[in-house]
Amino acid sequence: MSNLKGDFFGGLTAAIIALPLALAFGVASGAGAVAGLYGAIVLGFFASLFGGTSSQISGPTGPMTVVMASTITVFHNDLKAVMCVVFLSGVFQILFGVLKIGKFVRYIPYPVISGFMSGIGIIIIILQINPFIGVDSQSSVIGTISHLSDTFSSINYKALFLSTFTLIIMLGTPKKIANVVPPALLALTTMTILSIVFNFDIKTIGEIPTSLPSFSFPSFDFSNGKDIIMLAITLALLGTIDTLLTSLVADSITKTKHNSNKELIGQGIGNTLVSLVGGIPGAGATMRTVINVKSGGRTKLSGIIHAIVLLLIVLFLAPIASKIPLAVLAGILMKVGLDILDYKFLKVARFAPKNDMIVMVIVFLLTVFVDLIMAVGVGITLASLLIVYRISKEANLKISLEKNIENKDVNQENSKIRVLDINGAFFFGSASFFEEEINKLLDTEKLIINCTNVPFMDISAIFTLEELILKLKDLGIDICLVLRKRHINKIEALDKTNIFKDVNIYEKLQEALDKE
Structure with a gap:
């Protein structure tokens, strides 16, 4: 009061x-x-x-x-x-x-x-x-x-x-x-x-x-x-x-x-x-x-x-x-x-x-x-x-050669290990763009997909990765993933078909480069 x-x-x-x-x-x-x-x-x-x-x-x-x-x-x-x-x-x-x-x-x-x-x-x-x-x-x-x-x-x-x-x-x-x-x-x-x-x-x-x-209760017709x-x-x-x-x-x-x-x-x-x-x-x-x-x-x-x-x-x-x-x-x-x-x-x-x-x-x-x-x-x-379109266009995918390994004399034409860095949100909006870029990398023996700079990954992105793994296996290309811990946990929870169990997954890019 x-x-x-x-x-x-x-x-x-x-x-x-x-x-x-x-x-x-x-x-x-x-x-x-x-x-x-x-x-x-x-x-x-x-x-x-x-x-x-x-x-x-x-x-x-x-x-x-x-x-x-x-x-x-x-x-x-x-x-x-x-x-x-x-x-x-x-x-x-x-x-x-x-x-x-x-x-x-x-x-x-x-x-x-x-x-x-x-x-x-x-x-x-x-x-x-x-x-x-x-x-x-x-x-x-x-x-x-x-x-x-x-x-x-x-x-x-x-x-x-x-x-x-x-x-x-x-x-x-x-x-x-x-x-x-x-x-x-x-x-x-x-x-x-x-x-x-x-x-x-x-x-x-x-x-x-x-x-x-006066009061009157409404009736539903x-x-x-x-x-x-x-x-x-x-x-x-x-x-x-x-x-x-x-x-x-x-x-x-x-x-x-x-x-x-x-x-x-x-x-x-x-x-x-x-x-x-x-x-x-x-x-x-x-x-x-x-x-x-x-x-x-x-x-x-x-x-x-x-x-x-x-x-x-x-x-x-x-x-x-x-x-x-x-x-x-x-x-x-x-x-x-x-x-x-x-x-x-x-x-x-x-x-x-x-x-x-x-x-x-x-x-x-x-x-x-x-x-x-x-x-x-x-x-x-x-x-x-x-907004989805704008975010998707801003997603940055960078293709590079084998890196951070000393004394390797490689060039774009002869490299058999490629690294694909994904920067930005990896979700349904950017998944199709990602798939298009992968088609440019089918001339390699190994592919490392680096997702450590991905802040967000939805189920569409995970399913896109599943389809990619199956496609590359058919072409004889080995694939490994570098993911944040929370993304690894999410994938493991959703991997009901065990597709990711045959894929090497790392938390750091250098580990993947050293072991692959």
Whole structure:
């Protein structure tokens, strides 16, 4: 309780920031503004209570909202199926935490994260075009783009006026004012008051219940099982990435270290409970977390206070919130989309390595136009293949004559003992290159393969050596190996066909040269 004051003001400030965003994400998802609020309240409370990042604020986020909107489109008018997706996503996150796979998120290549986050930002911006100008929303990026001509012929100029000035406030509020009143809250209140005073005929949020949500346990429909599970995995993976990246940001500001697996369990508990009240799922929210920390929040109490403040707003200020124009929320979300774009990578894009740019662009295009989970999967796979190719090309194979034996007058043409030095990782990526080089050495009587400079050897390399031994035996060429002790142990454990038992194996090259 030593930081009670800081946690109180951190949680209060985070709630003020979270209010317009929760409303906006709820509307953008298609579940309604109140679903956004319920998601922020329930997830914000339980993720803070059970999570592993003390200062983190959780709630609906842009990436999670995009997937939720897709889920609602897939299961149109089937709320139970939608909430089943949310429930299972939470269960998967709990499993991720229990299985301790949170640490692996840090190994996702940066170009994949960059392309994915920029793609999410563009999706949010495109999907807000219609509400921004007062036209009914489309459910997809392609649908929005394909109907642009019809959309712009039906502009509601009052809505456009409100959304434009909302975006101006979001972008142009002086820092001195922004430090006192968050731009999102300033835009929300001023533009809503303006709309009410001038009685603008535009669409608003509509009625928000002023009572606690009713509980309903989601049911699994086996006829839609495949779609439910795939969307749940997508939400879980996305929530995991989103959350743990925010946890790293919180660590860097507070100079602390989060528990990634505990954080995933907390997020999973929160999202499973969100499904019981019909809310939209979420994750650790970077902007709200940073605001919380800068306002003094340091412990789990700040996240709990943030959730309680939002609950009080629902119970006592819902009639006022119901009058908020959708165009104002669209303006706020436009700014959110712009903030998600990865300007850090974009600034250095023309100087970035070609392979990284290829990965980033492919992930970006797949995210925007195809599928989020496919984008991440393809991105990680492509980045991994490019890394393997790069490492394989850097593997150095040096062919030399018999060496370190004095008074030997040999030359390249007449030498009957060759030494092949392998430098670098010897694995599936470099095994085929190694095999090609061996074919150049078939004019010798003895071959010494020196692997003492190999830091890593996988099963593909061992199997390649097996095939090589058999091939050289058929050609009447003797072979011996020089290996590190741990590689010898690995080979002995895998040598079920006893191929290596007939091969002389040494730990030092000089021993092989002396005895061969």
